[in-house]
Amino acid sequence: MTPEIGEFALIIGLLLSVILAVVPMVGAATRNEMWMSFAKPLALGQFLFMIISFLCLGYAFATDDFSVVYVAQHSNSQMPIQFKLSAIWGGHEGSLLLWALILCGWTFAVSRFSKALPLDMLARVLSIMGMVGTGFISFLLITSSPFARYLPSYPADGADLNPLLQDFGLIVHPPMLYMGYVGFSVAFAFALAALLSGRMDAAWARWSRPWTNIAWSFLGLGITLGSWWAYYELGWGGWWFWDPVENASLMPWLVGTALVHSLAVTEKRGVFKSWTLLLAIFAFSLSLLGTFLVRSGVLTSVHAFASDPERGFFILMLLAITMGGSLTIYALKAPSVKSESSFSWLSREVLLLVNNVFLTVMAVTVLLGTLYPLLIDALGSGKISVGPPYFNAVFVPIMGTMSIAMGISIAVRWRETSQESVIKTLWLPAVVSLVIGLIFPFAYGGGFDFRVFLGMSVSLWVISTVVREFISKFRNATTIKTKLSQLSMSYYGMMVAHIGVAVTAIGITLVSTYSEERDMRMAKGDHVELAGYLFTFEGTKVVKGPNYMADQATIVITEDGQSVTTLHPEKRRYNVKRNMMTEADIDAGLFRDLYVALGEPLNNGEAWAVRVHYKPYVRWLWLGGILMSLGGLLTVFDKRYRKKKTRGRVANA
Template sequence: MIPEIGEFALIIALFLSAVLALVPMYGAATVNELWMSYAKPLAKGQFLFMLISFICLGYAFSQDDFSVIYVAQHSNSQMPIQFKLSAIWGGHEGSLLLWAFILSGWTLAVSLFSRSLPLDMLARVLSVMGIIATGFISFLLVTSSPFLRYLPSFPEDGADLNPLLQDFGLIVHPPMLYMGYVGFSVAFSFAIAALLSGRLDTAWARWSRSWTNIAWAFLGLGITLGSWWAYYELGWGGWWFWDPVENASLMPWLVGTALVHSLAATEKRGVFKSWTLLLAIFAFSLSLLGTFLVRSGVLTSVHAFASDPERGFFILMLLAITMGGSLTLYAFKAPNVKSESNFSWLSREVLLLVNNVFLTVMAVTVLLGTLYPLLIDALGAGKISVGPPYFNAVFVPIMGTMAVAMGISVAVRWRETSTKVVIDKLWLPAAISILCGLIFPFFYGSGFDFRVFIGISVSLWVISTVITEFIGKFRNAQSFSIKLKQLPFSYYGMMLAHIGVAVTAIGITLVSTYSEERDIRMAKGDSVELAGYQFIFQGTHVVKGPNYVADQATIEVLESGTFVVTLHPEKRRYNVKRNMMTEADIDAGLFRDLYVALGEPLNNGEAWAVRVHYKPYVRWLWLGGILMALGGLLTVADKRYRQSKAEPEDAYV
């Protein structure tokens, strides 16, 4: 009965979404306030019934209702309860339900926290979000319902969830990622509403900016969590391997980063209006593209869910309608958009434009590398592989150049800045950064390394320019504490996000250059030296988990004869499908990780294949991602986002 309630709630949510898509939009077109006023209650009703549907599926998982096909395929009675609940989004149907549920949550949030928005603008925004919801809930009901049953008979127990997904990472990673994916629908809806209404001034940018920052922060946090999950769960010690599905989340984040900066320029200076509208369209379109790649079956990946061509075709049609319709509307309306052009070549406007160009080029680079092999395969021209060498060769130089521009951007003002002022501000940070970049390889490594020099110099350049600009704020201040309180949250958010970029760059540089690893055969009493540490294999013993049996190794780690830690990597065998799973053990630290993974047994279990890693500064990758996300969220705390007036021109991004 509960699954039928969930299905029925989904049908009602579809009906409410369709009404939301039509009625307020028609009211805005005919200036009918009554019809426009229906937008908020419809958004609330849609969220309520999506919540009921989501709870019903969760209840089916918690009660081991294996009469529900989706539950039987992705759960088992032996699974811990936390993994039963996270299995809601462990497969195609449930993850799509999560997508639609989060969309209804964003729609509700816009309806509740947009009190200063003109009624017609709010009606159009919520209607556009209703159109998107109608498409995805239709997709759920037509091709991907998670409430279908095995009738008249059903299995006594479930088929189990993929062991890779029975992990804390699955609990937090997909919801964070989807919050970002779906969050860009708000920026998209504001852009479409602005085009429909003809209100193409800076107001729409101000209204949508906080929503975009939140979505960008969540998407960045989701990507960071995904990288962390892959690092410790897949057993090979990598943190990013340019998987096409990873790329699918990176592309909207890159375009979203450009959008965040472009919205600031549009709001404060009235520039790049057409470009900002286009970025809003592309950011959400790339989110839909990521959804298509994961669920169409065109990719083979640990992240991919579906292999049904019908489902892929449905999402492809949604993508085509969304992009085709929005770009057609843009083509008709964009020529009427007038942007300001009163700025010099050395100004924040120009540097934000440079930033946008670099980010867009990086997104296009990733897009080509991801889709080109698929296109070649679809045309029957053979199979090709585009891997890390391509992405690193193109992505890294562009990223480094953009970081240099980031450092300059904090020292310039809107409209115009003199060259002398910029040089006076930046010569010392430049000198310190280059000097530290030259010294660091000798201090940390065995000699000069050009990659480390560039990576450290550019990263410290970003950090030192931010600090220099921050210190400059207090040069003429009478009171440090008063000035500290006067600086807006958006300024602190900008500082934190830029420092986060630099911290991530340091982590990438050092872990890519100084990592060490060994794949060796180890029997009881054997030891191996790596990066100054001694790993001693003490043997294995059998341990039982809730739904698996594992061979657990004991490996003692010494440094210069001093005990450091005991690690316990496992080789698990899950009870239901007999899947084998490597569970690495990691001694994590701010400056290095010691990582051990257990491979296959050798000589009838007398010895084991063991992989040992030394990973310097790998935690800085995720620390930087967290700082960027916190920076994005901190900007939203700025009270000026809740004001109807524009910010002063000297305000920061």
């Protein structure tokens, strides 16, 4: 019965979002306040029914209702409860339901927390989000309902979830990522509402900015978690593969990063307005493109679910309507946008423009590399794939140049700055970062390495300029404490995020230069030395998990005779589908990871193929990602957003 309630709730949710898409929009066009005021309750209703639907699916998973096709295909009675529940989004239908649920959640949040918004603006924003909701909920109902049943007879037990997905990573990675993807729909809705109402002023940027920053932070967090998950779960220590689906999440993040910066300029200085609007449209369109790439299976990818051309076509249509519609409105309305102020060559505006150009170019090159195989295939010139070297060759130089500009932008003021003052502020950080960058490869790696020199110098440049600027704020301050509280949260957020970029860059530089890895055949008692650590293989034993059996190896690691740690990597065989799964074991540390994974048994279990890794500074990659997202979230707590809200509340009362 519950699955039918879920399906029914989904249908009601669809009806509500259709009404939300139409009524407040018409109300805003005809200035009918009654119609516009329908937006808020509709957003609430839509969200409630999606929650009901989602809970029904969760209940089906929790109670092992294998008469539901989706549950039977993605769960099994032996699975631990936390994986049963996260299996809700372990496949196509359920992850789409999560997508739709989060979309309605964002819609509700906008309706709840935008008290300062004029009624017609709010009506338009919610209405546009209702349109997106209509598209996705009807997609769910028409092509991929998770509530379909096996009737009259159904399997006694479920087919089990892919073992790779039976992991903590599945619990956190997709929800975070979807929060980001879908969150850009808010920025998109704000942009379109601004275009439709013709109010593309600084106030619009101020409303849209906190939402965009939150979405961007979630997306960054989702990508970071995905990278970390792939690292420990796939068993060969890679943290980024330039897989089409990874690229699909990176592109909206890059455009989103550009948007976050461009919104700041629009809010503070009233320039780049039409550019900001365009970025908001593209950030969301790229999120949809990402969804299309994952769902349609047109590209070879580790993330591909068994695919269905009909679904791909549906999403392609949604994408075409979204982009076509929004760009048409943009083309009609954007020419009337006027800049409110001017600026000179050496100003923060120009440097932020440079940042935007770089980020957009990066997004375009990633897009090109990702879609190039599709393009060539469509032209009938053969099947190709574009390898990681392409992305590295294009991405790294652009990222490096952008980081240099990032350091300069810190020292530059709005509107105009004299060259002398910039040089005066920056010469010291420049010298410091170059010198340390030069010394580092000798001190750490024992010899000069050009890539390490460049990577470290650029990263230290970003950090030292931020620190220099921070210290200079205190030059005329009476007490440190008052100054600390005077600085805005946006400012702290910016600093944290920029340092995050540098931390990630340091991680990438060092882990890709100084990593060591060895694939070995090891019998009991064999040892191997790697980066000064001695790994001794002490054989395997059989252990029993809740729904798998595993060969668990014991590997003792020592350094100069001192015991460091003992690792227990496993080779699991899951009971239901007899799937093999490598479970690596990692001794994590801030400055290095020791990573051990089992390959396959050789000579009937007499020896094992073993892979050992030494990964210096690999944690910095994700630490930087977390810092960037944290920076994005900090800006949301800026006083000026709160003040606006209180004032709005008073006006409403």
